[in-house]
Amino acid sequence: MQHAPAARPSRIPAARPSRIPALRPLPGAALAAVLALTATACVGGGRGADEADGTVSPTAQSPAALPSSGLPPVLTRGQARAALITAADLGEAWEPTRGAATWRDELLKATADRPDCRRLLDVLYTEDLFGSDAATAPRATVALDDTEDGAQLHYRVTSYRAADLDRTLAWLGTLPDTCGHFTARPARGTARDVRVTGLVLPEAGDARRGLRVTVGGTAPDDGSGGEARDGILTVDLVAVRLGDDAISLTNGTLGEPADDATRTSVDIGTGRLAEARRQGRAQV
Structure with a gap:
């Protein structure tokens, strides 16, 4: 009885390591700008949800909609x-x-x-x-x-x-x-x-x-x-x-x-x- 020849090892070359350059830390001014844009996007998304049910979150209200500190207090x-x-x-x-x-x-x-x-x-x-x-x-x-x-x-x-x-x-x-x-x-x-x-x-x-x-x-x-x-x-x-x-x-x-x-x-x-x-x- 003849035996089948042994399988040869695969010659597929190994994946080469990625040459993506290492990320450098952002300068302070650029980092602050990114954070500000991120915060603005969060507020904008929250406002749409609030307006859908007829309310507006306190952070989205204009100063005119907030209680005025100049109103005279009730007399004691x-x-x-x-x-x-x-x-x-x-x-x-x-x-x-x-x-x-x-x-x-x-x-x-x-x-x-x-x-x-x-x-x-x-x-x-x-x-x-x-x-x-x-x-x-x-x-x-x-x-x-x-x-x-x-x-x-x-x-x-x-x-x-x-x-x-x-x-x-x-x-x-x-x-x-x-x-x-x-x-x-x-x-x-x-x-x-x-x-x-x-x-x-x-x-x-x-x-x-x-x-x-x-x-x-x-x-x-x-x-x-x-x-x-x-x-x-x-x-x-x-x-x-x-x-x-x-x-x-x-x-x-x-x-x-x-x-x-x-x-x-x-x-x-x-x-x-x-x-x-x-x-x-x-x-x-």
């Missing part, structure tokens, strides 16, 4: 209290209140046919000019009595959005037209004749509005527009906005209203509020 309660007026600001006859005036329930706790007039009566009675929820709750309040004339002044400092504060001031400006003369009806007793006029205020704050409301003893029944003079209540309702803060006050009396008390409160109060805001920004 201590700063708001510092912006209040005091009895000493109004004169010797004024002192801290001894309680709500009796005419509040007798003449202001009433309703009216027109919604705006009804809201005005509610504001005069509750003092909640800018709203009654937690967001618009006053930061500080004070109530003062004039022991000689029987007047009572309520003063508040409120922090809220400027646009919303301005809407309330604009509403006040419509009332001499929409509620210039109307009838207030209490749950019990006689209907009251109400007149609303504008009130000139000092140039204070960024925006301001003032009303003078008179509530007569009885409403006329003959349609002549006459006004009963017994038990006339006169109330000044004022609001002044300064940035995102506002002061509001009512100054009411059954006697002759003291214009100087209202004007003094606006002058001094706005100055104190401006100072409290300045100190608040300085502490941030």
